[in-house]
Amino acid sequence: MAARITGLVLDCHDPDRLAEFWCAVLGYEVIGHEPDGLELGLPGVPLGDGPPTLVLARTDHPRRGKLPLHVDVNPVGGDQDAELRRLLALGARPADVGQDGTESWVVLQDPEGNEFCLLRKELGTD
Incomplete structure (x- = not known):
């Protein structure tokens, strides 16, 4: 048995603005609306069948330093x-x-x- 990466979560201040950027970069679309963010992925591709989705999670906490x-x-x-x-x-x-x-x-x-x-x-x- 194994697990697969199906999504990556990125904390951000403005999910809508970042969604425009990442959708254009990756050819993704907004496929889900969360209470504090958006989920981006390839349209029509079931979860786990394609590349990982990208969840843009709204936060008011500033990031410190380089991303790990x-x-x-x-x-x-x-x-x-x-x-x-x-x-x-x-x-x-x-x-x-x-x-x-x-x-x-x-x-x-x-x-x-x-x-x-x-x-x-x-x-x-x-």
């Missing part, structure tokens, strides 16, 4: 440079978490400052 867990995203249908330009246009910002410039990934922040990494490899390629 972050999301990695890969380009789909393009290269890292094109995807970086797209993510920056959506509202992502470069983030410095101590990288030295030799990494093959790019560290970014979403509009609320949550770090995530854009990896180099396009999905579906070797």
Whole structure:
């Protein structure tokens, strides 16, 4: 018997604003409304059959320091440079978490400052 990650929860101040960003980044839609937030996922995909959903949970407590867990995203249908330009246009910002410039990934922040990494490899390629 094993468990599977079916959802990730991200505390945030403005779930609606962050939902716009993450839906555009991931191709997700709002699939659930919670009392204090929103659940994002691929439309029409039953829970557990696709990638994890993303729950944006409203909080008034400020985050302190670097996130202990972050999301990695890969380009789909393009290269890292094109995807970086797209993510920056959506509202992502470069983030410095101590990288030295030799990494093959790019560290970014979403509009609320949550770090995530854009990896180099396009999905579906070797």
